[in-house]
Amino acid sequence: MTTLKTKQALPAEGHLATAPASEVRARHTPLVPSAGARRVWLTLLGWGIALLIFFPILWMVLTGFKSEAEAIADPSLIFSPTLESYIAVQARADYFKFALNSVVVAFGSTLLALVIAIPSAYAMAFLPTRRTKGTLLWMLSTKMLPPVGVLVPIYLLFRDVGLLDTRTGLVIVYTLMNLPIVVWMLYTFFKDLPRDILEAGRMDGASTLQEVLYLLLPLTLPGIASTGLLSVILSWNEAFWSLNLTSSSAAPLTAYIASFSSPEGLFWAKLSAASTMAIAPILVFGWLTQKQMVRGLTFGAVK
């Protein structure tokens, strides 16, 4: 019963947040005279914090449009924008080749991870055994080992099976790298789903596969989507394995950025231009899917 009450209360609060200011004021004026002012302040604070977090990225984007001389000059917001860094960067390395590798590797590894993780999370969430908790913790513990610790063995394995500098190799490594997190996240989402729904399906004669496909997946879609998004972002940003296991043909955007950093020479504008181009696709992707992301992350937070 309490669950029901909270659920009913929620839309009312949500409504309050989105209600026109006048309505809010009319309802609350006698009690909270400064509600409007408080909202303005909170909005300003929110924007301030957002700007603070976003500032390094903004500065990078601006620096990319400066000339090299302006990039090292005293920081200034006034400059004559130029595309020279972008042109120079593109002339030196083919951005699209690196970007394609990033897309293939990030999405490929995410798909593969989901294909493996959905059945395993299903099994752990709905058919737990005595060892399920232990298995989950053990899986997570593999994330505690610094990757450099297994660099040489993996490098040797890859060399012997011919996976060095291939996209397949990176997809495999990224899948394994993200699998613990993907399984954990899916497990938490699945656990929140009332068992009764699946049982009802079973009563109606659904097979396990049908149960997963027609009940579990549609009901937990926001959770699966946000897990997938997180996995894509983690794979996109991964720099250790991509730098160490690729050289030219499978090198993704992280290797592309690394090639513009220099111990002897100032290429800040070019480095910024390259970084901006490297984060642009994932930034747009994240922006387009942010609703899904937030929905997924808060999915099951309130029952």
Next chain:
Amino acid sequence: MKLAHAFPMAGLAMAVATAAQAETITVATVNNNDMVIMQSLTEAFEEAHPDIEVNWVVLEENVLRQRLTTDIATEGGQFDVMTIGTYEAPIWAERGWLVALDDLPETYREEDLLQPVRDGLSHDGTLYALPFYAESSMLYYRTDLFEEAGIEMPEQPSWEQVRDWAAELHDPDNQLAGICLRGKPGWGENMAFVSTLVNTFGGRWFDEEWNPELDSPAWQEAIGFYVDLLGNYGPPGASSNGFNENLALFSRGNCAMWVDATSAAGKLYNPDESQVADRLGFAPAPVAETPKGAHWLWSWALAIPASSEKQEAAQTFLTWATSQEYVELVGESEGWTSVPPGTRESTYENERYQEEAPFAGFVLDAINSADPTDSTLEPSPYVGVQFVGIPEFQSIGTQVGQTVASALTGDISVEQALQNAQRATARTMQRAGY
């Protein structure tokens, strides 16, 4: 319709056939200016050698070093040409990781390579890497500030003089530091500079029995001098400044003096990159007790890993990129101040270069007078001016670099820093079996 489709297909098939014939070599390098130029001239190489295609892997110095070490130690065979430094060349050659370059073509003119640079890249008298560009260190200063203050730069400045000038010119209110020096910890960062300072103050890393001498009076004096000089007359936050940061500061006009790599000269003389191009003076690196080891010697060189399966094509590329013709090609297409310095006598005999790069003579003298085999006042068992040519030095140098940086920021005293450094170094050397 079918015919129209067939033509592009035939063209594609031919293109595939040509690509299959051409051998592709992978060249790993750093993103320094001279290497960027090399990359932009790839077409010239491929035109001259249609049977070879070049693939580039460009990485940041430390990432590259780690990447190359992993590949070479596991015989991964991912690279056919590697960019390495004077530090790695003899160590890797000794381990059999590099292909000996003992059958270079006559036309390459090996004897034209500067002797100290050639020696630095050899092991047991055999060359294992070819120098792409080389550098020493020197003193840069602002002629306008010196003139205003009535200071005349002697032919060979001393560190004591440099300190006095730094004190006189230091003007933090106008964002001008008396002197800029490297402070960022790292064996190739602050320790490159600090080692030359220790050398000229009469110190050495190890005695002839490989016992570390980091708490010796010469080290105390040198580090004390460094901390005092850079702490009092350096730019704010000097302990995070490396080559690039100081280059930015000096070219913006925030330093009166700077002691660093000779390879900065070309950049500081370029008015597009530097605001002080017309007010730039240079002098040999300052000295204290002894001129020995007062300026360093470093070269970026190209080598072929033993695991490469395309050694012949790799050598063709190596001899092209380090040849006299390449230097001329860069001079003609990019301007003479941009040619890779410090590798060949012929570069310095070139009149165009002498004319356009007024620093040429200084650089040549500095490189020729740097002797990696005899860089300390008292004899030492190691090769290298600003480094010690043993595999353990990377970790030792970086660790000592961190303690020196802590002394610079004032977290610990110079004495304490050197005691810590001595203890850590002694432990590492003992563990390594010296």
